[in-house]
Amino acid sequence: MPSLRDIKRRIRSVKSTQQITKAMEMVAAAKLRKAQTRAEKARPYADKMKQILANLSSSVDAGDGNVMHPYFQKRDVKKTTLVLITSDRGLCGSFNANLIRRAARFLEHYSTETAELMTVGKRGAVWYRKRPYPIISSHVDFGGNMDFDRSRDIARELTDRFENGETDEIYVLYQRFVSTARQEITLERYLPIEPEAVTEDESARQIDYIFEPDPVAIFDDLMPRYAMTMLQTAMAESFAAEHAARMMAMGAATRSAGDMIDSLTLEYNKARQSAITKELLDIVGGAEALAKS
Amino acid sequence: MASFQLSIVTPAETVLDEEVESIIVPGAKGYLGVLANHAPLITPLQPGKMTIRKPGDSHETIMAIAGGFLEVANNVATVLADATEYPKQIDRQRAEEALRRARERIKASEPDIDIGRAMTSAERAKNRMHILDQYT
Structure with missing residues (x-):
């Protein structure tokens, strides 16, 4: 049986852990709110852009098997790039573990020759650093916040790679924010873009646009922005999901710390009681012995 | 109308x-x-x-x-x-700073610098300053 002092010390230690998890939960909640607002504010832009692209989808085909913009170009797949968006920090439950497991399942279909990785977030980078799949680049230290300039550079790196023929298809794997209690692992094809897949709305009317100056110029202007927006959306979703996951994980930790304190307190009281009983017995026994003599 | x-x-x-x-x-x-x-x-x-x-x-x-x-x-x-x-939201200092940086990048014309991008940011900065001058 542990001594009273030992139990007391353990209670104190669990209590300080609980304070930390409690604080982290509240910080995550505040950050989640910010990330969520940001993701929501950015949504109309992404939606409109998708809508425009959907309206334009009939114009993508330039005839003779050519397309209006290289991002639509389908090729025989010799190289596949997986963009893995994880968090920079841990202590967010199974957030990263689930992503990495999904990535492993994806990579099973490829060899180290035919697949390569780009990691966004430290967790994925650290995991794959010592594994055989080549990492083309790794972007860390976002601090759970969207950074437009950096996401633009990342999008540019990807599109350049695709246009130069260094890779033939690009997928993005990330956690999508559904609700505070739910994140959803999402694997999306980033490039080449399938114009038909852009919208779920089958009835998207094919509008006969006036192109000013001409379709090629429009696509040249539109597509890099589209590629950037899609990546930014994925990253914004991932950041919101990360904070949500951390909030839930820390909430659960705070609760189990509470349970632990309760059972330790019970144990402490029991130990205290039995110590008192023992002491009483000693005193009574001593008094009786004295009375008898 | x-x-x-x-x-x-x-x-x-x-x-x-x-x-x-x-x-x-x-x-x-x-x-x-x-x-x-x-x-x-x-x-x-x-x-x-x-x-x-x-x-x-x-x-x-x-x-x-x-x-x-x-x-x-x-x-x-x-x-x-x-x-x-909106004109009242424009930060002159920031625009001037951006213009200066863009001009430096254009002048330096090192191979790894994207001239097109520098030109665009110069355009944007000039536009901001122009509108600020005209409408405030």
């Missing part, structure tokens, strides 16, 4: 979403005006000035736009802007 729906969205937020009578935007080939019932149109926008006329408002609303897209279809105009500012 007939009006139509205008929404201006940027990657950061929805700037405006309301009925307007006319807009004038900096299109790829110069400024162009859009009124109600315009034919479906899509065009890139350059850095420049956007003029919006709202029903029942004798003043025009002026905005600096850093580039983007205009799409018009079914009497709805959508401006996908990289960034927009």
Whole structure:
């Protein structure tokens, strides 16, 4: 049986852990709110852009098997790039573990020759650093916040790679924010873009646009922005999901710390009681012995 | 006067979403005006000035736009802007700073510098300063 002092010390230690998890939960909640607002504010832009692209989808085909913009170009797949968006920090439950497991399942279909990785977030980078799949680049230290300039550079790196023929298809794997209690692992094809897949709305009317100056110029202007927006959306979703996951994980930790304190307190009281009983017995026994003599 | 729906969205937020009578935007080939019932149109926008006329408002609303897209279809105009500012939101110091940096980058003309991008940011900075001078 542990001594009273030992139990007391353990209670104190669990209590300080609980304070930390409690604080982290509240910080995550505040950050989640910010990330969520940001993701929501950015949504109309992404939606409109998708809508425009959907309206334009009939114009993508330039005839003779050519397309209006290289991002639509389908090729025989010799190289596949997986963009893995994880968090920079841990202590967010199974957030990263689930992503990495999904990535492993994806990579099973490829060899180290035919697949390569780009990691966004430290967790994925650290995991794959010592594994055989080549990492083309790794972007860390976002601090759970969207950074437009950096996401633009990342999008540019990807599109350049695709246009130069260094890779033939690009997928993005990330956690999508559904609700505070739910994140959803999402694997999306980033490039080449399938114009038909852009919208779920089958009835998207094919509008006969006036192109000013001409379709090629429009696509040249539109597509890099589209590629950037899609990546930014994925990253914004991932950041919101990360904070949500951390909030839930820390909430659960705070609760189990509470349970632990309760059972330790019970144990402490029991130990205290039995110590008192023992002491009483000693005193009574001593008094009786004295009375008898 | 007939009006139509205008929404201006940027990657950061929805700037405006309301009925307007006319807009004038900096299109790829110069400024162009859009009124109600315009034919479906899509065009890139350059850095420049956007003029919006709202029903029942004798003043025009002026905005600096850093580039983007205009799409018009079914009497709805959508401006996908990289960034927009009302004249009073423009930060002169920041614009001057950006212009200086862009000019340096253009002058340096090292191989790993994207001249096109530097030119665009110079354009944007000049546009901001120009609009600030004119409308405040």
